[in-house]
Amino acid sequence: MIAIQCKEIKKSFCAGESKVEALKGIDLQIFEKKLTLLVGPSGSGKTTLLSIIETILTPDEGDLFILGHHVNKMNELEKARFRNQNLGIVFQTLHLIPTLTVLENVTLPLIIKGEEKSSAEKKGISLLKQLHISKKMNFPHTELSRGEQQRAAIARALINDPPIILCDEPTSALDQENGITFMTLLHELALSKGRTVFVITHDHRIFSFADHIIHINDGLIEKKNV
């Protein structure tokens, strides 16, 4: 079954008076319950494609289907609701809010969804326990190590139990050991529960975790390895 399907996705940006074509017509299929890596050099269009799949960037042309929904036809409000319910996002810079505690950061998607604080906290604590950072749940994330912060960011992506997890260069700031730990955790918490995981990376150390590897270069899909 296909979880994400891109058809002829094109996106360009204005850079001064010139126009840069970031994506030149992407055709892509990402399968359910699989870990797919999108790899490519800097400036190849990885982040642009991920942003479009995250529905936070609108393509100029082409169609995007996620879990059978034609995302292009949704308005901003519908996209926001769709993101909240179906997508768990782990950003490269994590984007944890420093004035909130780890638990508050983790439960943010549930609170946005409208869930009661007590129920959201219960779920958050349970998840943080699985990730072995429950002892630091009342600390601001600035008091956590990079690895712990990464786990908090995964917890936030998983808290709403979304069917799709999207990660942007999750291991780029981690050493070998932490990088492997992160991917093991992602595999354990996401794939074992039947979620679809899509990761953009250029970190060769984690290629062994992938079910599929898609190569992108200069705004076009180069090859697909299964």
Place this chain on the structure above:
Amino acid sequence: MIMNSFKMLIGNRAAFIGLIFGFFLAILLISQQSAIYLGLISRSYRISTIFSSPDIWVIDPTTQGEDLIRSMPKDYLQYVKSIPNIQWAVPVNYLLLPLKTTSGNYQIAEVYGIDDDTLIGLPQSFEGNVEGLYRKGAVIIDSNSAKNLLAKTSSDGKKIPLRIGDEIEINGIRGNIAGIAKSTPGFYPQPIIFALHSQIQLFSGSSRIQYIAAKAQKNGDIEQILKQINSNPKVLGLTKNQFESRIANHFLKTGILINYGISVLLGMIIGFSIAGQIFYMMTVQNISYYALIKSLGGNEKMIFKMILFQAVVVGIIGYILGTAATLLWGYAIKNTTLTFAFPGKLLLFTGSVAAIICTLMAFLSIKKVFKVDPYILMTSI
């Protein structure tokens, strides 16, 4: 999300304190300047504060304010008394008369009359006794003048205050001090004298009166009474509020208060600039967090509520602190000659201004946040 919004607001301590300080300063400027402004206006109709019990004032139609009074013949008092449903009516004097002390101090004094029969116009508390007022030439003098303006200066430069029993000269007529009272000063640093209406006739050499103060019967219709008073074109009957407004409006023509009004407006602009700018800067600092909330599924309505809540919290704290500081200022100058009036309406006014500033600064920030694209999260490293 409201709790998270609150934590985002107080999380950046320096910005939060700066914001509260900015808002506090704005409210302090607005309420303190307004209180001074209102204090000044209230001094223009001080006569209605001294004579607080009447609910009807009768004047010559050309009388505008304390500096433009046309006296009326005393017969008009009988006319007012003859109007049905008038409980009582008394003559009220307000004159400016030259005053000289035995030590040679010379001032122009404001002289207020006290009704001989009812003692309406008598200061609420004073040093001395009422019987003394009936002695020929007896007056009550305000304590500030007795201690300062009219005090004798000894050879070693010390001030010797005037005392009960001391002689003074009013308009060339000998008088004596029968009492000393505390009184709110007027616009000018002039002595304030209270004397019985009969004594004032002696000092001024005229039986004419400046105002007539009257009280309606308990069930009397004031509008109906005024209609009957005003059927005589030689007099103008006014309610207490109308009388105060007429005098205040005349005073407003001087331009002094317009300048004060401008300073209040300036306070609002400065306050808005400080608070608005800090709030906007804080929002800009937090912009990536709002983008994150959008990326996690938050909609504009939610973000609108969050920012509005932050502005309201800042507004309420700033409003309470600013108002408290103004009231403290008022308390501190209570016994000085400085002006200060803080009626309940001023609370409403500053509250409304605070609400306007909050709304404006929230809207400025909301506009910025609405425009932010969650895509910035992918590009900012």
